[in-house]
Amino acid sequence: MAAVEAKPKSVRRAKYWDENVEEAYRFQLAGYRDEIEYSKFHPQEVIDRWPHNNYIKKLKRRNDGLFYYYNKERECLDKEIHKIKLYTH
């Protein structure tokens, strides 16, 4: 059942930057689709976030479990936006 829920219904490319795109960028850099897939791989973990804007602070990489650390402020550059996929569940 969990596997069915984890499968997204649709996907679209990001056109402009917003907080959701920033969130998806951070997950996709670490090798995951989105938060749902991350929690499937690491069910026990609470995602570490920056307190002032709730952006993701730290993620484990999908392939090897190494840590990626993210900045306090926006990281996704304009030139990266079109690469980001936004999944709907």
Add this chain to the structure above:
Amino acid sequence: MATAVAPPLSRKGASPKAATADAFTVKAYTGNAKVSSPPKAGALEPRPYKPTDFRKFYDRGDFPIALEHDTKGNKIAWKVEIEKLDYHHYLPLFFDGLCETAHPYEFFARQGVHDMLEHGGKKILPVIPQLIIPIKNALNTRNVKVICTTLKILQHLVISSELVGEALVPYYRQILPILNIYKMKNLNSGDGIDYSQQKRENIGDLIQETLEAFERHGGEDAFINIKYMIPTYESCILN
């Protein structure tokens, strides 16, 4: 008598070739010696640096980072959580790597320092005294690219945690002399576009920004100490 010692004319009408001599030497006082201009002081010339400890540690694989050269974006993958790292050991080592200009050392040092400052919090302040010599060494290379990177790191350092700016004030004597040399090195392009501004590589502007960051975060003694080392600096708070 004078015609007897003069060298032969090479061409009709050409003057005899005068021997060049360094200033203030015995030769310089002889009649037809041409005194050469003094050699360049080379205050702004890049200076060679010794291989850094950072390079040695990196080559040995002693850092808790994944040694991958095809890093996606500009990220380092850490093998250990940064919060659990011994800052007294690793932060000075990463700062030591700021002297490096070769890939991948330069990238890993710069990004490693960035990550450790961004996530260090209270662990940064006690390490400040150990960072001064690496910072001074990096600035002393007088390599413009290295200085620009170091200035950006210094700007990050003063905002990384509370009281770090104030903790740096006693060390201005070590850090600021090089900034004084390069402070006026700015491009006068008239009404042309200076692309180094966009890339934040204009050293004069970067120094001004850094000094202003020092003054803003350095407490009440910061300005007078900066002014002592850099007399041309004007306060960004008082004015």
